[in-house]
Each structure stands twice: as C-alpha cells, then as structure tokens.
Amino acid sequence: MPPSEHELRLRDRLSRLRSVSLLGGAKLSGELQRLQRQLDRIGEEPTGDDIWRSVELARHPDRPYTLDYVEALLDDWFELHGDHRRGDDAAMIAGLGKLHGRTVVLVGQQKGRDIHQRSERRFGMSNPEGYAKAMRAMKIAETHGFPVISLVDTPGAYPGVDAEQHGQGGAIAESQAVMARLTVPTVACVIGEGGSGGAIAIALADRVLMQENAIYSVISPEGCAMILWRDASQAKKAAAAFKPDAVHCLELGVIDAIVPEPKGGAQTDPQAAAQLLGESLRETLEDLVDVPGDELRRRRRAKFRSLGVFA
Amino acid sequence: MAKIDVSIETEDKPAPPPKHPNTCPGCHSHYRDDELERAQWVCAQCGHHFPMRARARIASLVDDGTFYEEAADLHSEDPLGFFDLRPYTERLAEAEMSTGLADAIVIGQGSIEGRGCELAVMDFAFMGGSMGSAVGEKFSRACDSAAERGVPLVTVTSSGGARMQEGILALMQLPKTVCAVEDLHDAGQAMLSVMAHPTTGGVLASFATLGDVLLAEPGALMSFAGPRVVQELTREKLSEDFGRAEQNLRFGQIDAIVPRPELRATLGRLLRIFNAPV
Numbered sequence: 363m364p365p366s367e368h369e370l371r372l373r374d375r376l377s378r379l380r381s382v383s384l385l386g387g388a389k390l391s392g393e394l395q396r397l398q399r400q401l402d403r404i405g406e407e408p409t410g411d412d413i414w415r416s417v418e419l420a421r422h423p424d425r426p427y428t429l430d431y432v433e434a435l436l437d438d439w440f441e442l443h444g445d446h447r448r449g450d451d452a453a454m455i456a457g458l459g460k461l462h463g464r465t466v467v468l469v470g471q472q473k474g475r476d477i478h479q480r481s482e483r484r485f486g487m488s489n490p491e492g493y494a495k496a497m498r499a500m501k502i503a504e505t506h507g508f509p510v511i512s513l514v515d516t517p518g519a520y521p522g523v524d525a526e527q528h529g530q531g532g533a534i535a536e537s538q539a540v541m542a543r544l545t546v547p548t549v550a551c552v553i554g555e556g557g558s559g560g561a562i563a564i565a566l567a568d569r570v571l572m573q574e575n576a577i578y579s580v581i582s583p584e585g586c587a588m589i590l591w592r593d594a595s596q597a598k599k600a601a602a603a604f605k606p607d608a609v610h611c612l613e614l615g616v617i618d619a620i621v622p623e624p625k626g627g628a629q630t631d632p633q634a635a636a637q638l639l640g641e642s643l644r645e646t647l648e649d650l651v652d653v654p655g656d657e658l659r660r661r662r663r664a665k666f667r668s669l670g671v672f673a
Numbered sequence: 674m675a676k677i678d679v680s681i682e683t684e685d686k687p688a689p690p691p692k693h694p695n696t697c698p699g700c701h702s703h704y705r706d707d708e709l710e711r712a713q714w715v716c717a718q719c720g721h722h723f724p725m726r727a728r729a730r731i732a733s734l735v736d737d738g739t740f741y742e743e744a745a746d747l748h749s750e751d752p753l754g755f756f757d758l759r760p761y762t763e764r765l766a767e768a769e770m771s772t773g774l775a776d777a778i779v780i781g782q783g784s785i786e787g788r789g790c791e792l793a794v795m796d797f798a799f800m801g802g803s804m805g806s807a808v809g810e811k812f813s814r815a816c817d818s819a820a821e822r823g824v825p826l827v828t829v830t831s832s833g834g835a836r837m838q839e840g841i842l843a844l845m846q847l848p849k850t851v852c853a854v855e856d857l858h859d860a861g862q863a864m865l866s867v868m869a870h871p872t873t874g875g876v877l878a879s880f881a882t883l884g885d886v887l888l889a890e891p892g893a894l895m896s897f898a899g900p901r902v903v904q905e906l907t908r909e910k911l912s913e914d915f916g917r918a919e920q921n922l923r924f925g926q927i928d929a930i931v932p933r934p935e936l937r938a939t940l941g942r943l944l945r946i947f948n949a950p951v
Binding site: 519521522523525526527528529530531532534535536538539542543558559561562563565566578579580581586589590591600603604605606610611614616662663666667669670671672673 | 747748749750751752753755756757758805806807809810813835837838839840841842843844845846847848849851852853854855856873874875877878879880881882883895896897898902903906907909911915916920924925926
C-alpha cells in the first residue's frame with residue numbers, strides 16, 4: 363500500500379529533524395523513537411492560530427496551578443518556607459511529599475487565583491529569594507536521594523529593583539548550576555507559561571515535559587512584538603514567528619514529551635488534567651530511578667549541551 | 674497585568690540625537706580613532722569606558738603573538754525560519770559583513786603575562802552581543818578547550834541577552850553554557866569572568882555570573898531586566914547607578930571593578946593565583 367500524503371509529510375518533517383545537529387544528544391538516549399511516536403500522534407504542524415490558542419490557554423485564569431497539582435497528586439505534602447536567609451517568596455513553592463508512594467521534592471512557581479493572591483505571589487514571577495528557596499529544597503533532595511519534580515508556570519523572573527539588587531541574574535544562573543550538579547532524578551514539566559530565564563532556572567532536568575497547551579519561550583509574545591515591531595499588539599504575529607507551542611518545542615528537541623490535557627484544555631477538567639500529569643510523571647520517573655546518579659548527571663549535561671542549531 | 678520582557682534589553686526607544694561614536698557621552702570630549710585606540714577606548718578626561726570590539730580586547734589582554742583563534746567560522750542557523758520586519762538570515766549576513774565576525778563571540782587560546790589561558794570574548798557590535806546557538810556552542814567549546822589543556826578560562830561579556838530570533842533554542846543556551854561551566858569546574862579549572870557594558874538578560878543569568886571570580890568594568894550595566902522594563906513595572910524613579918557595576922559591588926554581587934588599563938595585570942595576577950601553567 364503506498365504511503366498516504368499525510369504520512370509522507372510526517373516523514374519529511376522527521377527527516378528534516380534528523381538532519382539538524384541538535385538531535386545528537388537525543389540520539390544518545392534513544393529519544394528518536396519516542397519522538398517519532400509522538401510526531402505520528404500529533405500529525406500536522408501547528409498554524410499561527412493554533413499557536414495563539416496555546417498562548418491563551420496557557421494563561422487561562424482557570425488553568426490549574428502548581429498547588430492544584432500538589433493537592434491532587436501528592437500525599438503527606440509539607441510545604442517549605444523561605445530561603446532561611448532573607449525572605450519567603452510566595453511566587454515560588456517548594457516542599458516534600460509522596461507521589462505514588464515515593465518521597466519527592468517539588469518546586470514550582472505559583473500564580474494567584476484572585477487579585478489579592480496575584481499581588482502577593484506577583485503572578486508567579488520569582489525574586490532571587492524564590493530561587494534560593496528552590497535551591498535549598500533541591501539540596502535536601504540531593505542529601506536524601508529524593509527525585510526532584512519542578513512545575514514551571516511563570517511569565518518570567520520578577521523585574522524589580524530589589525530583585526536586581528539582590529542578584530536576580532546570578533540566582534537564575536546558580537539555580538541552573540545546582541540542577542546541573544544533582545545526582546538524583548529530575549523531571550520538569552511546563553504547566554502553563556514557561557517564560558524565559560525565570561522558567562529555565564528550575565527546568566534543567568533529566569526529562570522536560572510540557573503540557574499540550576503550555577508555552578515555553580525566550581520572551582513573551584508581547585515583549586517580542588514590542589522590540590521587533592515596536593507594537594505590543596503584534597503579539598500574535600510574534601508568537602507565530604518564535605513558535606512557543608509544545609509541538610514545536612518537541613520538534614526542536616527542547617522537550618522530551620508532551621503531556622496530554624483534557625479536550626478543550628486543562629481548565630475544563632482539572633481533575634483529569636492532574637491524573638494525566640500524574641501518570642506522565644510516574645512513567646518518566648520510573649525510567650530514571652534505576653540509573654546511577656553519575657550517569658544521570660552525565661546524560662543531563664550532554665543533552666543540554668547538544669541543544670542549538672549551528673554550522 | 675504587566676507585560677514584561679526579561680530576556681532581552683535593547684537600546685532605548687526614542688532615538689538619541691545622532692552623536693559621533695568617538696564623542697564621550699560622559700564629558701563630550703571628542704577623539705580621533707587612533708587616540709581612542711591608544712587609550713584602549715577609555716576617555717582620558719572622565720574615564721568613560723567606550724565599547725571595545727572583541728579582537729581589540731583580545732589584543733589588549735594577551736601577550737603578543739600568542740592568540741590562536743578557535744572555531745572562527747562557526748555560525749548560527751535559522752531553525753525557525755524567523756521573520757519579523759526582515760528575515761533573520763538577512764540580519765545575520767549584515768552583522769557578519771559589518772563586524773567581520775561569524776557571530777557575537779571570539780574564542781581561542783592565548784597567554785596573559787606568560788600564563789596560559791583560554792579566552793571567550795563577546796562583541797556587542799554583532800546583533801547586540803545576543804546569545805544564540807553559535808555563541809552557546811563556541812562558549813561550550815572554550816570550556817572544553819580549557820579543560821583539555823588544563824588552563825583557566827577568561828571570559829569578557831557584553832550582551833543584551835538571549836537572541837530572540839532563535840526562539841526557545843536561544844533560551845536553551847542558558848542551561849547549555851551552565852552545563853559547560855560545570856564540566857569545566859569538574860575538570861578542576863577556574864573561570865574568571867569580566868563583565869563589560871552591558872552584560873544583561875540571558876548572559877548574566879547563565880555563564881557570566883558563574884565565574885570563580887567576578888570582575889566588572891566601571892559603569893557596566895549588569896542587570897537581568899533592563900532599567901526600562903523595571904521602571905515601567907515599578908513606576909519608581911530609579912537611582913542613577915541602577916544595575917551598574919558600582920551598585921552591584923555595593924550589594925555584594927561582584928568581587929571588584931577593574932578599570933580597563935588595569936585589567937591585563939589583574940587577570941595576570943589571578944592566573945598566577947589559580948596556578949595557570951607557564
């Protein structure tokens with residue numbers, strides 16, 4: 363039977379993917395087959411309209427946040443507070459709990475549900491104290507051999523005067539460095555907005571997942587539009603140009619898998635969304651828990667060091 | 674809610690009155706090219722540090738005839754087919770033409786005051802020193818080269834942040850360069866980071882702040898978010914030295930501010946301290 367037109371297009375996309383050097387790292391860990399399976403399931407390349415729909419769903423006010431997933435998925439949750447140096451950043455959650463019977467450390471940004479929470483949590487935009495809290499939690503994980511799960515949901519790091527004075531850039535760098543040193547399994551999942559440096563600070567993980575309608579990007583669509591078109595209302599055009607959706611991130615080798623959401627988006631059925639996320643986290647962790655720590659770290663660094671397209 | 678862009682800081686929006694690049698913005702003294710070159714692009718009147726191109730910087734730091742450039746031809750591809758007002762490929766070609774560089778960083782081997790080191794020096798003239806795939810890869814190779822040869826890595830940064838035309842792959846250069854520094858440190862080698870004006874966004878939030886010793890040039894802007902973004906969000910009047918090297922030193926974020934004429938000797942001393950091979 364001759365291949366259908368649809369299959370031919372998929373094959374073409376896959377061959378283009380293979381030709382880019384960034385898959386060097388993915389091949390190391392046998393990710394290509396996984397990628398192929400995911401691509402087969404996904405089908406067509408997302409259009410500008412599809413991408414914009416993801417941007418809107420990723421920011422939907424009813425979308426489940428980090429603490430909603432904590433409540434649905436973790437038993438015996440104990441939230442840690444503060445960096446034990448200067449302050450407690452409500453934009454960053456850190457704590458310990460049991461996921462399917464296994465103790466894990468969980469870190470993640472938390473947006474606010476109402477206007478009061480939003481201002482207290484600064485819409486999920488962390489200060490250096492927040493990254494310090496996350497690093498503290500990750501060090502507990504390293505000491506006791508607990509896996510680390512991070513849930514990424516932030517427009518970006520907080521651009522404030524205090525944040526700059528207290529070393530925002532250095533905190534983001536150091537948090538990544540801590541993650542690059544860990545010898546415990548680490549899984550990150552972008553559950554909403556994966557905004558720039560604020561997101562990558564807690565996303566240097568063995569496996570990076572992304573929910574179907576999440577976005578992951580170097581800059582917000584509005585920020586990009588403001589710089590390149592000098593007009594924030596060109597955000598949709600900017601998003602179509604830099605492609606922050608999950609399918610494109612998967613194709614570029616930036617994420618390892620897409621976590622499905624209920625039809626219409628996670629906000630339509632948060633319980634089902636949590637269950638789907640929980641299953642993905644369990645599967646992913648099971649893949650990692652038997653790998654020796656040194657090997658995890660070596661592969662993690664090799665994977666991130668392979669990202670980029672150059673000649 | 675406030676819309677922010679934290680990865681990239683560009684030049685201020687209203688075009689400043691056209692000034693000659695050799696006119697000092699501090700005291701309005703004007704210089705000929707050869708005068709500035711002899712003074713390492715530092716104003717003789719007020720000490721303002723003009724931007725310094727990567728090759729000139731390297732020449733000012735290394736012992737004569739010791740620099741051997743690596744990966745000079747490595748350049749970024751256009752993974753997204755990015756197009757704003759003009760295609761990214763066109764912007765790249767133009768930058769290459771005007772700077773004579775393949776991307777915004779120059780790496781290679783050299784020695785400073787007789788001590789061997791690896792250098793990675795950024796050039797703001799190439800698309801604002803923005804970090805895309807080529808910058809990330811070349812920086813990583815510099816780490817590997819230093820580790821293999823058993824020498825410290827000296828970096829000089831000057832960057833507006835991640836290169837948004839490469840989308841999410843530009844963001845991925847942050848963890849990539851962080852992992853490269855970690856590998857360098859695991860190999861037992863030091864990194865000496867010199868931050869020149871400006872070192873902002875994704876470069877500040879990755880390798881630049883991971884040096885064992887952090888140095889800055891006088892007046893260098895070193896903030897994660899640019900002053901304009903912070904001002905728009907907070908609606909406060911920012912202090913004159915907001916995000917500058919002097920403020921960073923005051924708040925304990927860096928080890929020292931080193932005027933350009935003293936940089937070579939300072940790096941020489943640090944290379945001796947870290948036992949760089951002769």
